[in-house]
Amino acid sequence: MRDTYVTVTCQAESEELCLNELFKLGCKLRFDRRLDHGVMLICTDLPFPEFSELVRSSRLIFLRHIAPVDVTQERDGDGFSTLPTELDALAARLDPTAAFGVQLRKCNVDAETAHSLRRRITEHLERYGFRHDTRRPQQVVSVYCTEDRLLIGLSRTFENLSDWGGGMRMYAYREDTISRAEFKLLEAIERFALELPVNGAALDLGAAPGGWSKVLLERGMRVLAVDPAELSPTLSSNPNLTHFKGLAQDLPMANGRTFDLLTNDMRMDTRESVEITNSMSRYLCDGGLAIVTFKLPKKGITAIVNKGLRLLEESFTLLHAKQLFHNRSEITVVAVKGKPLTVGSGEA
Ligand SMILES: C[S@@+](CC[C@H](N)C(=O)[O-])C[C@H]1O[C@@H](n2cnc3c(N)ncnc32)[C@H](O)[C@@H]1O
Incomplete structure (x- = not known):
């Protein structure tokens, strides 16, 4: 042949x-x-x-x-x-x-x-x-x-x-572009053909300076942005945005509060980041999406990624895991809350 x-x-x-x-x-x-x-x-x-x-x-x-x-x-x-x-x-x-x-x-x-x-x-x-x-x-x-x-x-x-x-999916920097990180979320939405719930609520962990929050607001979502760092002043007057200026681990959450989307771009060890995502999944509605970046270490990347994906599967069903053009030392993972109906053997 x-x-x-x-x-x-x-x-x-x-x-x-x-x-x-x-x-x-x-x-x-x-x-x-x-x-x-x-x-x-x-x-x-x-x-x-x-x-x-x-x-x-x-x-x-x-x-x-x-x-x-x-x-x-x-x-x-x-x-x-x-x-x-x-x-x-x-x-x-x-x-x-x-x-x-x-x-x-x-x-x-x-x-x-x-x-x-x-x-x-x-x-x-x-x-x-x-x-x-x-x-x-x-x-x-x-x-x-x-x-x-x-x-x-x-x-x-x-x-x-x-x-x-x-x-190589390029996006133009616009006058209102807040951070290069924005392009990661835009690329993930486009690449995986994600449909975000218009008028839905998003919990954005590791939100500063606010690129992802801005993308979600532009798609008609209400956003709770969580980060100890400041958000861009261009977002401050947006009535659909609330900023909890603290760590995700310290986020006080009212009982019964739910979100349609959970995004997590926190700069932290993958295991800890996934543990926080899993614990926050109780605030996510059934079938709600999580978009998470796994920050990659210098060594032992495959093991860390595989462990992170398996851990995420405790609360989610994996849909996509990919190093996108706009990801540097990280990958983007998309998952839906809940377990699959049948146990599949395919790798995400
Ligand atoms: C890559 S930046 C996020 C960029 C953001 N997605 C954007 O589009 O502008 C990572 C952020 O994670 C935040 N972070 C790190 N640990 C955190 C934690 N435990 N809770 C909340 N935010 C955290 C950092 O303060 C930093 O602003």
Whole structure:
């Protein structure tokens, strides 16, 4: 069987964790080379759609994005002046009923070269009559451009794990952006297609300076923000926000008070953070969501993460656990209050 080459992407500091997850998949897999910080080329004996299906059903935490490599081309004397002839064979595989996008990533290549490549590849495929859509393509031509070669592959967008090239979901800083942390929650909501209850109540633990609280307020929620640190003054006049200026462990809570959502971005040891989340779950309504970041230690990450997930399962059913683009030394975990009806063996 023909080998399949795949670019895999994760956070730069999580390469080893990501590879370990991949090697545990149970398929034949070989590390080929590192292309950039957090970008690696691997080789498997599975066709890309099957590899993608295996990866998606295994819910890996540190792997953020995959893309197939169907065509490679060495750099010619003038840079990448000619497009690979195999691009025509790749065009023959495009679905004429679905829009395509070209996602180009580069390493040690100037922006002009990359921009021109993307334009030429797009125009080449458009000449066949295929419809190009940069915003919501259903199929993607992934191009990875290094100083000496081009790697190109075609896949369905969902097969790549993320709609964004390399899983790099960017958000623009706005005048009212409070903290970079905001982007973590925005990404989690988008990536996991979370539906937050409009007019619902949220308990936001570790809320300062208030980025997550702001995102929740913007979605029509009432927020109890808990943090000993100050919140941004831009939030102070919001009638839907209450700030308990103290530790989550000291939060006085009225009997019978309930929340629809619990968020926890507290900077603390994962075990303690999960214990607090579990104890707060009594204030969460049935079926209420918890969105929690696990802060990762320098060593023993896999054990800490697994213990944290198992502990969280004492009060919640895990839905997602992922290191998102906007997570640095942490992962984002989403869980729903209550036990699953049947005991599953799948890993979150
Ligand atoms: C990463 S920041 C949170 C950022 C916030 N989510 C935002 O969007 O602006 C972590 C916060 O956890 C808070 N924290 C740490 N331990 C805490 C505790 N025991 N109770 C409440 N907050 C705590 C810190 O004061 C800090 O403000």
